[in-house]
Structures are given as structure tokens and as C-alpha cells.
Amino acid sequence: MLQGKCVVLGVSGGIAAYKAAELLRLLVKAGAEVHVVMTRNAQEFIAPLTFQTLSGNPVHTDLFNLIQEQEIGHISLADRADLVLVAPATANLVGKVANGIADDLLTTTIMATRTKVLFAPAMNSNMWSNPVYRQNQTKLEGLGYHFIEPAYGDLACGWQGPGKLPDPQVIFTAAQTLLGTNELSGKTVLVTAGPTREELDPVRFLSNYSSGKMGYAIARAARNRGARVILISGPVNLPEPAGVETIQVVSAQDMFQAVMAQAGQADLIIKAAAVADFRPKLRGAQKTKKGTAEALTVELQRNPDILAELGRQKGKRILVGFAAETQDLLKHAREKLVNKNLDMIVANDVTQEGAGFDGDTNIVRLLTGDGKIEELPQMSKDGVAEILLDRMIALLPSG
Numbered sequence: 001m002l003q004g005k006c007v008v009l010g011v012s013g014g015i016a017a018y019k020a021a022e023l024l025r026l027l028v029k030a031g032a033e034v035h036v037v038m039t040r041n042a043q044e045f046i047a048p049l050t051f052q053t054l055s056g057n058p059v060h061t062d063l064f065n066l067i068q069e070q071e072i073g074h075i076s077l078a079d080r081a082d083l084v085l086v087a088p089a090t091a092n093l094v095g096k097v098a099n100g101i102a103d104d105l106l107t108t109t110i111m112a113t114r115t116k117v118l119f120a121p122a123m124n125s126n127m128w129s130n131p132v133y134r135q136n137q138t139k140l141e142g143l144g145y146h147f148i149e150p151a152y153g154d155l156a157c158g159w160q161g162p163g164k165l166p167d168p169q170v171i172f173t174a175a176q177t178l179l180g181t182n183e184l185s186g187k188t189v190l191v192t193a194g195p196t197r198e199e200l201d202p203v204r205f206l207s208n209y210s211s212g213k214m215g216y217a218i219a220r221a222a223r224n225r226g227a228r229v230i231l232i233s234g235p236v237n238l239p240e241p242a243g244v245e246t247i248q249v250v251s252a253q254d255m256f257q258a259v260m261a262q263a264g265q266a267d268l269i270i271k272a273a274a275v276a277d278f279r280p281k282l283r284g285a286q287k288t289k290k291g292t293a294e295a296l297t298v299e300l301q302r303n304p305d306i307l308a309e310l311g312r313q314k315g316k317r318i319l320v321g322f323a324a325e326t327q328d329l330l331k332h333a334r335e336k337l338v339n340k341n342l343d344m345i346v347a348n349d350v351t352q353e354g355a356g357f358d359g360d361t362n363i364v365r366l367l368t369g370d371g372k373i374e375e376l377p378q379m380s381k382d383g384v385a386e387i388l389l390d391r392m393i394a395l396l397p398s399g
């Protein structure tokens with residue numbers, strides 16, 4: 001996919017530097033010619049030999065190394081690159097570039113290049129939210145530099161929050177998009193995410209534990225591959241992804257209407273939302289008072305099955321559902337695949353540690369109509385999103 005593309009991979013000094021080796025492997029596997037430039041601090045975390053072995057090219061470390069300069073030189077690297085990709089990008093590195101400081105080979109190459117530059121920042125979450133860092137990033141974004149949002153999770157410093165280097169696969173996909181090799185340009189992807197809320201009265205509702213993380217990861221991944229993305233989201237505590245058309249809904253009925261209004265434009269639909277199957281038959285106009293009652297019975301009525309309706313009107317689009325199960329995973333998933341007329345179903349056993357609701361990871365099996373089952377190991381929801389899109393793209397009619 002990246003045949004003929006020259007990527008300069010800049011590695012600055014953070015604990016996540018080791019993940020750059022996996023990123024390099026993905027770039028090389030896709031056919032890119034990769035030249036690695038390391039800062040002095042990066043070499044404290046990982047040896048240049050690792051990158052040299054994986055890239056098949058000498059690693060560049062020193063601005064004043066005459067042999068390196070003669071062989072390829074920082075200006076020549078800057079000129080030849082189709083993309084300069086910095087992963088991890090420390091606060092120090094971003095700060096230097098934002099302020100015109102070019103005091104080593106990597107910052108000099110970034111300054112000298114006229115091609116696209118993509119930073120994948122990784123740092124402590126307080127540094128990430130520090131106004132000084134924020135100003136530097138905003139300034140660079142205003143100047144046309146590109147950034148990938150860091151992932152949320154446990155950081156090496158012991159804090160929890162945003163600041164982790166995203167999965168190498170996520171960075172790779174963002175690089176692909178900037179290199180214009182994005183497979184989903186011209187396609188519209190509709191994603192649903194999060195729970196629905198079914199109101200009992202003005203202060204109470206029935207819902208579930210969906211955080212929206214799975215669906216939002218899919219929306220971001222599809223956007224990174226160049227798609228127009230429509231995200232229909234139930235109530236969640238996640239920021240709306242930049243560059244994604246997000247429609248907020250509350251109940252299953254709202255979601256049904258929003259999905260049906262948008263589905264006609266979609267080439268691919270992925271229903272990751274956890275939609276309530278039932279809603280209270282009556283919604284109290286006022287807060288229900290407990291009075292002297294010892295028990296209360298709530299009568300429920302069925303909600304529309306959005307995915308089944310999409311299956312009835314499927315046409316040529318690729319339609320993928322999720323199955324959240326607590327028992328007989330494959331049996332139930334297979335039934336949904338067939339009954340809802342899907343191309344693929346993503347089955348997750350939500351009782352498994354590391355799978356399902358709310359966490360940052362999922363453990364899924366992908367079932368297709370031809371009877372195949374692909375079992376994926378526990379991985380980040382971003383990673384699941386990438387593989388899911390790979391498989392959906394393979395199902396698209398060619399041409």
C-alpha cells in the first residue's frame with residue numbers, strides 16, 4: 001500500500017519509544033522506505049540497532065556526523081520524505097518545533113521539510129493538559145502540522161489519563177491517510193455508539209453500561225481512513241471526535257429515527273450501540289412518588305430493532321452488527337447474523353475480563369455469512385476498530 005513512499009520516522013525520548021519499532025514494522029510491511037531519525041534522549045530508551053535492523057537503513061542520530069551527512073544528510077532526508085512522522089513526540093520536541101528551535105537532526109529535519117509532518121504525542125497527562133503544551137500544539141496545528149490524539153490509560157509515570165502513545169496500528173492508519181493511500185475516501189460510514197436511555201419519569205431511566213468507547217473508536221478509525229463518518233451516539237461522556245458528523249440521541253426511538261434518516265447515504269454501517277430492547281410503556285409526567293407502596297411494577301414495551309430494519313433495507317451496503325452476550329456467544333451471534341441479514345457480526349462475551357462494556361479493551365470474534373469465525377485476542381478498542389474496518393473493506397465490492 002505504501003510502495004514508493006518515503007517516510008522519515010522521528011523518534012524522540014519517551015518511554016513509548018519502543019512502540020516506534022512496531023510502527024516501523026507496519027510501515028516497512030506496507031512497502032514504505034523508512035529512514036529513522038532519533039534524538040539523543042530516544043537512544044536512552046531504545047538502541048538504534050533495533051530500527052536499523054527493522055528498516056534495513058542506517059539510523060540517523062547526529063547532525064554533525066559527517067559520514068551520515070555525506071550519505072544522505074538532513075536536508076536530503078527532509079526533501080525526499082513524503083511524510084515526516086514523529087512517534088513518540090515529547091512535549092519538549094513539540095515545544096522546540098513550535099518555537100523554531102532546530103538544535104538536533106530531528107528538529108532540523110522537521111524545520112527543513114516542505115512535506116506533511118504528523119506528530120503522535122506521548123507524555124504525562126498533566127504535561128498534555130499544560131497550557132504551554134496546548135498553545136504549542138495549537139500553534140503548530142494552525143500552521144498545518146498534523147497531530148494524533150494520545151490514547152487514554154495507565155501511564156508509565158503512574159498517572160491515569162490521556163497521554164499514552166496510541167496503538168502503532170492507529171498511527172499507521174493516520175499516516176496512510178496523510179499519504180493519500182486511504183481506502184475509505186469517497187465512502188460514507190455510519191456508526192452507532194453508546195447506550196440508549198428509556199425514561200420512566202423526568203428523573204429516572206433504564207439503560208446499560210455502554211460507554212460509547214467501542215463505537216467512537218470505530219468512528220475515529222473510519223475518519224482516519226478518509227471516510228465521511230456519521231456517528232449517532234447515545235448519551236456518553238466522550239468528546240465528539242473532530243471531523244466526524246456526530247448526532248446525539250437519547251432513546252432507542254430517537255436512535256431509530258436518526259439512523260433511518262442517515263442510512264440512505266451510507267456505504268458501510270456498523271451498529272456498536274447498546275440499544276435497549278424495551279422501554280417503559282408509560283412515562284410518568286412527574287417524578288414517581290413512592291407513597292406507601294412496597295413494590296412497583298413497570299410494564300415494558302418493545303423498542304424497534306434498528307439493525308433488523310437496516311437488514312430488511314440492506315441494498316448493496318455492508319452491514320455489521322455487534323452481539324453482546326453473557327452465554328452461548330457463538331450460537332446467539334450466529335442467529336443475529338442470519339436473522340438481521342448482516343455481512344458480519346462482532347461477538348463479545350461481556351462477562352469476560354477485558355471485554356465488552358466501558359473498558360479500553362475488547363475481546364471479540366468476527367463471524368461472517370460464509371461460516372468463518374475469526375478470533376481476536378484482547379486488544380484496545382482502537383485496535384479492534386482497525387481490524388474490523390480492514391475486514392469490512394475486504395467485503396466491499398471491488399471497483
Ligand code: PMT
Pocket residue numbers: 193194195209210211212213214215252271272273274275276277303304305306307308320321322323324325336348350356357358359362381
Ligand atoms: O460502549 P462500550 O462501553 O465501549 O461497550 C462496547 C459494547 C459492549 C456496547 C459493544 O462492544 C457491543 O457489544 N455493542 C452491542 C450491544 C448490544 O446491544 O448487543 P445486542 O446483542 O443486544 O444487539 C445486537 C445488535 O443489534 C447490536 O448491533 C445492536 O446495536 C443492535 N440493536 C439491538 C437492539 C435494538 N433494538 N436495535 C438494534 O439495532
